[in-house]
Amino acid sequence: xxxxxxxxxxxxxxxxxxxxxxxxxxxxxxxxxxxxxxxxxxxxxxxxxxxxxxxxxxxxxxxxxxxxxxxxxxxxxxxxxxxxxxxxxxxxxxxxxxxxxxxxxxxxxxxxxxxxxxxxxxxxxxxxxxxxxxxxxxxxxxxxxxxxxxxxxxxxxxxxxxxxxxxxxxxxxxxxxxxxxxxxxxxxxxxxxxxxxxxxxxxxxxxxxxxxxxxxxxxxxxxxxxxxx
Amino acid sequence: xxxxxxxxxxxxxxxxxxxxxxxxxxxxxxxxxxxxxxxxxxxxxxxxxxxxxxxxxxxxxxxxxxxxxxxxxxxxxxxxxxxxxxxxxxxxxxxxxxxxxxxxxxxxxxxxxxxxxxxxxxxxxxxxxxxxxxxxxxxxxxxxxxxxxxxxxxxxxxxxxxxxxxxxxxxxxxxxxxxxxxxxxxxxxxxxxxxxxxxxxxxxxxxxxxxxxxxxxxxxxxxxxxxxx
Numbered sequence: 466x467x468x469x470x471x472x473x474x475x476x477x478x479x480x481x482x483x484x485x486x487x488x489x490x491x492x493x494x495x496x497x498x499x500x501x502x503x504x505x506x507x508x509x510x511x512x513x514x515x516x517x518x519x520x521x522x523x524x525x526x527x528x529x530x531x532x533x534x535x536x537x538x539x540x541x542x543x544x545x546x547x548x549x550x551x552x553x554x555x556x557x558x559x560x561x562x563x564x565x566x567x568x569x570x571x572x573x574x575x576x577x578x579x580x581x582x583x584x585x586x587x588x589x590x591x592x593x594x595x596x597x598x599x600x601x602x603x604x605x606x607x608x609x610x611x612x613x614x615x616x617x618x619x620x621x622x623x624x625x626x627x628x629x630x631x632x633x634x635x636x637x638x639x640x641x642x643x644x645x646x647x648x649x650x651x652x653x654x655x656x657x658x659x660x661x662x663x664x665x666x667x668x669x670x671x672x673x674x675x676x677x678x679x680x681x682x683x684x685x686x687x688x689x690x691x692x693x694x
Numbered sequence: 695x696x697x698x699x700x701x702x703x704x705x706x707x708x709x710x711x712x713x714x715x716x717x718x719x720x721x722x723x724x725x726x727x728x729x730x731x732x733x734x735x736x737x738x739x740x741x742x743x744x745x746x747x748x749x750x751x752x753x754x755x756x757x758x759x760x761x762x763x764x765x766x767x768x769x770x771x772x773x774x775x776x777x778x779x780x781x782x783x784x785x786x787x788x789x790x791x792x793x794x795x796x797x798x799x800x801x802x803x804x805x806x807x808x809x810x811x812x813x814x815x816x817x818x819x820x821x822x823x824x825x826x827x828x829x830x831x832x833x834x835x836x837x838x839x840x841x842x843x844x845x846x847x848x849x850x851x852x853x854x855x856x857x858x859x860x861x862x863x864x865x866x867x868x869x870x871x872x873x874x875x876x877x878x879x880x881x882x883x884x885x886x887x888x889x890x891x892x893x894x895x896x897x898x899x900x901x902x903x904x905x906x907x908x909x910x911x912x913x914x915x916x917x918x919x920x921x922x923x
Contacts, residue, residue, distance in 0.1 A: 470739040473699045474772070474783050510699040513781050517772030541770045541785045543703070543746030552742050554703050554783075556770045612841045 472552040476521045477508030477595065478536065479559040479602040480529075482582055483619035486628065488635030489582040490599065491570070492591075493528055496578040499549055500592035504583070506599065508555065509576065521558050529580045530571030534560045539605050540598075547594045559602045561618045585635055603636070610636050614655065617676040623659060625671040626650065655681040701781040705750045706737030706824065707765065708788040708831040709758075711811055712848035715857065717864030718811040719828065720799070721820075722757055725807040728778050729821035733812070735828065737784065738805065750787050758809045759800030763789045768834050769827075776823045788831045790847045814864055832865070839865050843884065846905040852888060854900040855879065884910040 480491040492504045507528035511520040521536050536558040543554040570580035583589070591599065609615050616632040617624075630646050650656060657677045662670035709720040721733045736757035740749040750765050765787040772783040799809040812818070820828065838844050845861040846853075859875050879885060886906045891899040 469742050470702045471700055472703050472740070472742060474701050474703070511701070511772065511783075513698050513701060514774060516774055517770065517783065520772075538769060540767060541746065543740065543749075543785070545743060545745055554740075554746065554785075556772065556783075 472554055474511040474517070474520075475508055475548075475553050475555040476511055476517065476524050477506045477542075477555050477557045477598055478521065478525050478528075479506055479557065479599055480525070480531070480534065481559065481561045481585075481602075481606070481619065482564040483628075483632055483635075484564045484582055486631050488585045488619070488632065489564075490585050490588075491529060491531075491580065492583045492589075493572065493580045494578040495576060495592060497576050502578070503592040504589045505592040506595045507577075507580070508595075509574075510553075511556075517556050521556075527574040528572055528577050530569070530573065534562060536560050540601055542594060542598060544594070549593075555598070557598050557602065559605065561606070561615060563619065563621060565621060603638075607636055607638075614676060614678075614681050620676075623661065623673040623675060625663060625673060627671060629674070653681075654684065701783055703740040703746070703749075704737055704777075704782050704784040705740055705746065705753050706735045706771075706784050706786045706827055707750065707754050707757075708735055708786065708828055709754070709760070709763065710788065710790045710814075710831075710835070710848065711793040712857075712861055712864075713793045713811055715860050717814045717848070717861060718793075719814050719817075720758060720760075720809065721812045721818075722801065722809045723807040724805060724821060726805050731807070732821040733818045734821040735824045736806075736809070737824075738803075739782075740785075746785050750785075756803040757801055757806050759798070759802065763791060765789050769830055771823060771827060773823065778822075784827070786827050786831065788834065790835070790844060792848065792850060794850060832867075836865055836867075843905060843907075843910050849905075852890065852902040852904060854892060854902060856900060858903070882910075883913065 482489045482491065491507060493507050495501060495503050495505050507525055509524045509528070511517055515523065525534065525536065526532050537560065538556060538558050541554060541556045545552065547553065572580045588599065606615060610633070616629060619632055620628055626647050629650065630641060630643065633646070634641055655677050656674040659673040659675060661673045663673070711718045711720070720736060722736050724730060724732050724734050736754055738753045738757070740746055744752065754763065754765065755761050766789065767785060767787050770783060770785045774781065776782065801809045817828065835844060839862070845858060845865070848861055849857055855876050858879065859870060859872065862875070863870055884906050885903040888902040888904060890902045892902070
């Protein structure tokens with residue numbers, strides 16, 4: 466093949482989680498030059514004999530220890546000078562996961578010094594163009610939250626309205642008025658109130674809610690479409 | 695760089711248009727081996743010194759003559775054996791355009807024998823994995839039509855309800871009940887009836903409508919979100 470077309474493909478993963486009332490993203494500390502000790506998204510080169518989906522799973526697993534995560538491809542970044550070592554085009558994936566028990570990170574590749582869940586509200590500088598990739602993923606879920614109930618993918622099955630508001634605030638990157646948020650959310654009719662309150666708080670224990678997918682589907686799906694006709 | 699990572703990048707474009715009451719897609723007839731005389735999507739290799747966005751514009755222009763089209767990246771295809779000449783990963787873009795005056799196609803590259811607007815309802819076999827790419831783009835706009843008014847991007851500014859129904863039927867790939875379609879569409883309150891009827895028809899001339907973006911934004915935007923709070 467002609468060499469003017471030769472390039473290298475890589476994968477980068479933006480994995481969102483919600484922990485201790487905060488939206489977090491999975492970052493690794495690189496162990497190799499030219500970005501030793503830099504924070505970066507988990508990502509590396511695609512090998513010639515694997516599909517990009519297989520590469521994404523393999524790389525995420527070796528960089529973080531995570532497995533069986535539903536990765537959604539969201540954008541491919543191909544600026545000419547985005548990588549200091551040559552032409553590298555990267556396919557970016559994102560995932561939103563519940564952290565119950567999945568928060569433990571065990572990198573197995575020597576490229577990674579450590580892997581952590583890092584608060585989105587205090588992002589450090591990132592290697593390569595990973596800040597751009599991260600920003601684009603956040604834009605993506607910000608748009609998506611307006612027509613899909615993705616906030617619930619991050620929360621435990623039972624959650625309080627404060628936790629739900631925290632997720633919205635973190636994704637939208639702004640403070641929301643508490644009364645207004647509660648009113649609007651409850652008016653949607655997509656939350657099921659549970660007969661259960663927060664434990665271990667001495668003052669006003671918060672009520673737990675569940676997401677009511679059936680009510681959501683009834684009210685929010687197929688507005689303009691005729692898919693069920 | 696290590697050769698096990700070397701590969702080639704390409705771009706493929708799925709351009710939708712609506713003409714003569716039909717949803718169409720832009721296809722080219724290849725002029726080069728191994729797919730001489732095959733139909734294919736407009737697409738070719740990305741050069742090392744151009745970004746993928748620049749490559750997409752350049753390739754679409756040289757393969758079809760089209761310029762200044764808003765191309766939206768929608769998926770990157772990276773199966774190991776998708777290209778007969780080696781490892782080629784392709785970034786796919788789509789666009790939906792109004793064909794008024796833009797239907798003329800003038801390929802300038804020798805790789806193209808001819809370029810045509812082909813009815814989506816009678817797709818021929820396509821080279822490479824272009825059928826897969828086309829199907830994925832159709833899936834994408836099928837999902838999108840349920841929450842965004844994209845049908846109107848394909849229609850002339852003034853259109854009849856029959857034309858609108860044709861677009862929906864083509865994208866959803868099924869016949870819709872005429873009365874039900876009209877009732878539902880008019881109930882949305884996002885169509886403005888014009889004081890103008892179809893010309894040159896001797897029997898029941900159809901009324902023209904315009905898409906009312908303001909009414910749409912008011913009713914369909916920000917359902918679950920708090921973006922305007």
